[in-house]
Amino acid sequence: MANIQATDAGKHKMSAAHRVEHALIEEISAGELLPGVRLDEVGLAHRFGVSRTPVREALSRLTAQGVLVPGEKRGAFVAEYSREQLSQIFEAMHEIEAACARIAAQRLSLLARSEIETAQGDCMKAAEAGDRVAYLRANEAFHLTIYKATGNPYIAEIASEFRRRTGPFRAKKFQTREDLIGSAQSHQTLIDDIFSEDSNTASKGMRDHMTNSFMQTLRVN
Amino acid sequence: MANIQATDAGKHKMSAAHRVEHALIEEISAGELLPGVRLDEVGLAHRFGVSRTPVREALSRLTAQGVLVPGEKRGAFVAEYSREQLSQIFEAMHEIEAACARIAAQRLSLLARSEIETAQGDCMKAAEAGDRVAYLRANEAFHLTIYKATGNPYIAEIASEFRRRTGPFRAKKFQTREDLIGSAQSHQTLIDDIFSEDSNTASKGMRDHMTNSFMQTLRVN
DNA sequence: ACTTTTCTTTTTGTATACAAAATTATTGGG
DNA sequence: CCCAATAATTTTGTATACAAAAAGAAAAGT
Structure with missing residues (x-):
């Protein structure tokens, strides 16, 4: 059950963490990021041109929302379903x-x-x-x-x-x-x-x- | 819609961020943290004996789950409802x-x-x-x-x-x-x-x- | 006395460094 | 060739510093 309050987008510049989060949601929804794919903090940081910090925040938020699932010991993966x-x-x-x-x-x-x-x-x-x-x-x-x-x-x-x-x-x-x-x-x-x-x-x-x-x-x- | 996969708690030491997150959820559920109350990153970091980083992560996750709501410009508040x-x-x-x-x-x-x-x-x-x-x-x-x-x-x-x-x-x-x-x-x-x-x-x-x-x-x- | 401006403090978001844990690669022995 | 041990690399989580934005307090102006 995610937060349904309005995000900051309308009032302020969106934070890097939120930008990354939304971009990933879009890609997952569009099927560009397939279920089971592992998301790489360092790679994403490089790709979005930010440090690991906002990337970690985005991944953590998506994990909290069930869009991603944590690996057993490491990593975040696009949720896949049997x-x-x-x-x-x-x-x-x-x-x-x-x-x-x-x-x-x-x-x-x-x-x-x-x-x-x-x-x-x-x-x-x-x-x-x-x-x-x-x-x-x-x-x-x-x-x-x-x-x-x-x-x-x-x-x-x-x-x-x-x-x-x-x-x-x-x-x-x-x-x-x-x-x-x-x-x-x-x-x-x-x-x-x-x-x-x-x-x-x-x-x-x-x-x-x-x-x-x-x-x-x-x-x- | 939160993540329903098992957390790491059974296999590894719980991270500080998860500890803070769970503690806050407990307090909110128990009515110890009332709706509308503002959560203070620095204060929580001091209280839990960690840096702001895991506190921010916990607050961000709880915001993503709708348990907390962001203030208009700053701060995270325990969600309250009319x-x-x-x-x-x-x-x-x-x-x-x-x-x-x-x-x-x-x-x-x-x-x-x-x-x-x-x-x-x-x-x-x-x-x-x-x-x-x-x-x-x-x-x-x-x-x-x-x-x-x-x-x-x-x-x-x-x-x-x-x-x-x-x-x-x-x-x-x-x-x-x-x-x-x-x-x-x-x-x-x-x-x-x-x-x-x-x-x-x-x-x-x-x-x-x-x-x-x-x-x-x-x-x- | 009230309003505006300026200064100070607090809060937020991020980058970076560091240590610990996990994984992978390499080396040596049987 | 296979396995175990060791070394190297990668990943994770966190602490800390810094800059920008926001809020509050104080000073100046009307």
């Missing part, structure tokens, strides 16, 4: 996503509706264009609008964290243009369920959507 | 706890049953004795047995984290021996629901239990 662990994460994620859908359906504002629809429009556009990178980004943004619609930053953050951590694994199921279009189309069903404003319909809709997503993900991991 | 925020946390917690109860009911092992019953026995003992400190500890332990019964470390950890963070606020509702006994007795209803092995019964039982707990907590905060 299929067993992945399925456990998905089970937890399943519950959280269903809860988010339920709460979102209960307190859907016009603004939230609009944001969800706009995000879905972006998904459809990227899928039609067969633009995988854009679709990955749009897909994540779409789900974030649902979390935001809950009006509850705490549960939204948990859902977001799960999404970030499983991102590289889930991304593997989006290979062809057909994959993208299928995913984007399934969003529409989900939206209808949430916009029904019926808690159980929304919750069930999200469970179905995520079950499908997880099954596909486990197929390719 | 009633509004508390109720949002409880809403999220409500969902997580209900999910834990549902999953636990679905996969209840004999060992898990035994552990839950033992923990409840400890609760009853502490309550009858009017021993507030012991009850607080036993109550937390009781809930942890339910999380463990889910067999899913990820959702268990989220639930545990919420429990840790709201601990000081929830503890305020346990003032008299009657409070303790009432709480311990409500566990029995909850146990029956979970031991029914019916998902919906367990889920609803937990929702009721937590709703009651939250209402009481908001009354005294």
